[in-house]
Amino acid sequence: PKYKKFQKKLLSYAESHGIPTDLPYQQLPEEFRRKVWEGDRGFPGVRGFFRYLERKKYKMHVRIFISRYRGYARCPDCEGERLCQEARDVYLGGKRITELTNRPISEVRQFFDDLRLSASDEAVAEKLLKEVRQRLEFLVKVGLDYLSLDRVTSSLSGGEMQRIQLAASLASSLVGTLYVLDEPSIGLHPRDESRLIDILKQLRDHGNSVLVVEHEKQMIEAADYIVDLGPGAGELGGNLIHSGDLASLIANPESLTGRYLAGQLRIPVPVFRRPANGRGLIVRGARQHNLKNIDVRVPSGVLTCITGVSGSGKSTLVQDILYPGLRRLKGVASEPVGEHDGIEGWQEFSDVLLVDQTPIGRTPRSNPITYIKAFDDIRQIFAATREAKAHNLAPGHFSFNVPGGRCENCQGSGVVTVEMQFLADVELLCEECKGTRFKSKILEITYKGKNIAQVLDLTVHEALEFFKAHSSLVRKLKVLQEIGLGYLRLGQPASTLSGGEAQRIKLASYLSKPASPRALFIFDEPTTGLHFDDIHKLMRAFDKLLSHGATIVVIEHNLDVIKSADWIIDLGPEGGQEGGYVVAQGTPEEVSRNDRSHTGQFLRQVLGR
Known part of the structure; x- marks a missing residue:
């Protein structure tokens, strides 16, 4: 709305110069495109408008506005490698530095483990090599072996960024330091979570104190000392319910957390599962990033969980291909769609909705x-x-x-x-x-x-x-x-509001409307920031949506949600280049019997198999 005046100038200029406004820009004749871009007397053109905005870049909202229209092209001189020619001509073990930084950390670690130098070079590089190998090892331990070293930090999730900082802390060998971590298990598969716990224990054993805000059962049970607040949330919370070890927490009848850990309260395994025999969607030939040209079926009318270790391709499949691909097929403008051959059965769905953790509003008037x-x-x-x-x-x-x-x-x-x-x-x-x-x-x-x-x-x-x-x-x-x-x-x-609260408010807005049958809902880790009891309520909300005829697709690591799913698509088997395959598809019971599936191994424990 703030730049409405410029829009009026543009439309007025187009009318006075006979430029049609009902044609896309790329379909205009070259002369018209030049006029729109460069402008004329009384009209600065699109280029002039953005020059004006460049002078206002100190304002956050202007920087965000500009970023929506700015594209990036690969540098022709360095071909995207960022370094000068002299730096790119140096080889170590037959590899240039850019050939290492664009590979997954697991491969780079293997390269340095196998690297053999001459006696003179070894003497010079001994300390450096020790540091490099140690830091790469820490990155692998925190479950980031699938990332490349040249990955732009702005593209990392909050959980990934937190774990990189954790790896850096380990490498620094600090002593007598207090580490405060807010839900470090976000985005972590149960397999990777045990690795994270080992690292936190290493920090503790080095003489540090580690304070963790966490809801994951595995992390709580590994703690030496637990502080439980409650008993409820908001006005009903803020009281100290428990402080002590795990055994005393489980024995505390006032603690909701303790009752879930003791098994007195639990999210039950469904007595029956909705049949996944509806045709639903079929994504053909998904090959964006590390996906290996896979075909995936998402049954209609059921709760489908997309699972797999970190970096296995879950977000790529759902957020880069499925969601934008469906929006484009329905004629809705969307962001670029990842590489795939096609999506079948999309006509079966009346609407597709992504319920993520982005804010529901950015001003004090939104509530x-x-x-x-x-x-x-x-x-x-x-x-x-x-x-x-x-x-x-x-x-x-x-x-x-x-x-x-x-x-x-x-x-x-x-x-x-x-x-x-x-x-x-x-x-x-x-x-x-x-x-x-x-x-x-x-x-x-x-x-x-x-x-x-x-x-x-x-x-x-x-x-x-x-x-x-x-x-x-x-x-x-x-x-x-x-x-x-x-x-x-x-x-x-x-x-x-937190991201988890914003996501649940979005869910509430759909639940409070008249039922919209055949809608497809996509959730990305909806249990982030949720207590066991909140997850129980979330599952009831999912049941309500499904009873209205909706289809739900969830990217999730939480075993309580995974065991409650009607259908699981497990990607992997590992992250990065070793991931991107469909390891298992089926009901939780069927996936639990698959020895290749890391998710299946943990499902066996919660299903009692």
Whole structure:
């Protein structure tokens, strides 16, 4: 919207010069393309517009805007190898440095293990070689053997970045240091998790303290000392439930975590599985990145789990091929689609939805109830009061997203942002509305003794009781409670929500709408940040979606989710170039009998086989 003026100039210029606006840019004659790109008097052209933006790059939103339209081409001089010719002409063991950095870490480690130098070279390089071999070994130990050394850090997941830092810490041999890790097991297969635990124990044994925020059973059971907070979340949490060893945690009847670890509470193995005989989707010839020209079938109407060790090709299959490929087939503009031969059976699905952990909004005005459309009901309730009618107030007056009833000083944000140019922006409480977001005349209107600002400060639990007479609103709020978000405040800014909370709010928005049969939902590690009890609630939400006729595809490492799936597609057997194959397809019981599957080996334990 901010650059609408430029769009008007572009359209006006096109009209005055006879340039058709109903044709794609590449189909325009060369002369017209030059005019649009270079511009003329009174119109700066597309190039001039981006030159203007370059001068505003100190603003974060401008940098993000520019990045959407910027492409990168390989450098013709170094051919993408980044080094000068002299550096590229140096060989070690018959390899140039760029021939090593573009290979998986596992291969580079093998190269240095096998490297044999002359006596004189060995004397010079002995200490360096020891450091290189040690650091490569640590990267392998933290489960990153599938990455290449020249991988751009911006393309790494949060879990991968955290494990690289962990490997660097091991290599530094620090002593007397406190390490704080926030869910280091994110993105890790159970096989790799045991390796991570070994590394954390090494750090401990070197004389360091390791503090881990974690939900994974394997990690909790390996801890020397456990601090359990609760008993619930939000308003119901914040109390110290337990501090001590594993045995005393399991014996503590107040601890929800302890009851799950003791087996008193559990996520049960389904009594029956939905038959996976629906034709569904078939992805043919998937060969993007490390995928080995594989064919994969995703049955319709069931819960399918895509599993495999880190780097086995799960995200490539789902996020680079399946999701963008389906969107393109349905005529929706999408990002580039990974290499594959085709997708069969896509017509069977009415819609395809990716439910990821990206924020539901980036401003203080975005919140859980606006996302699930519950705020519409609340505004109508306030507009229907006698006081509101007497002052001719409509539902729009109770919104902080449009002018009318909102505080115009902060434009309904409750805070005023002070731009600090090269420093981070500072947010100050709005002096006019004192953070309530509304004008004083709007705050005078009450429903059951509370004004709109006070209602937005209620938790979902409290709001369900407060609005119990309004069935439409209760139905929407009830979904938030059912998936474990009852502790959230109705008006809590979206910018304060975690990725896991944002993902569950998106799920709630679909569950609160009328059932959309034949929709395909794709989730990428939905258990990130979830306690055992939250996962239990998530599985019930999945069951509800499936009962509406939906199909669910989940990339997941959590064994409680995997054992509850109707169908598993296990990729591997390893990560990187040794992955990308379909190791096993079938029910959890069938996959557990496959000796080649790392996932199957762990499934045997949870299925009791």
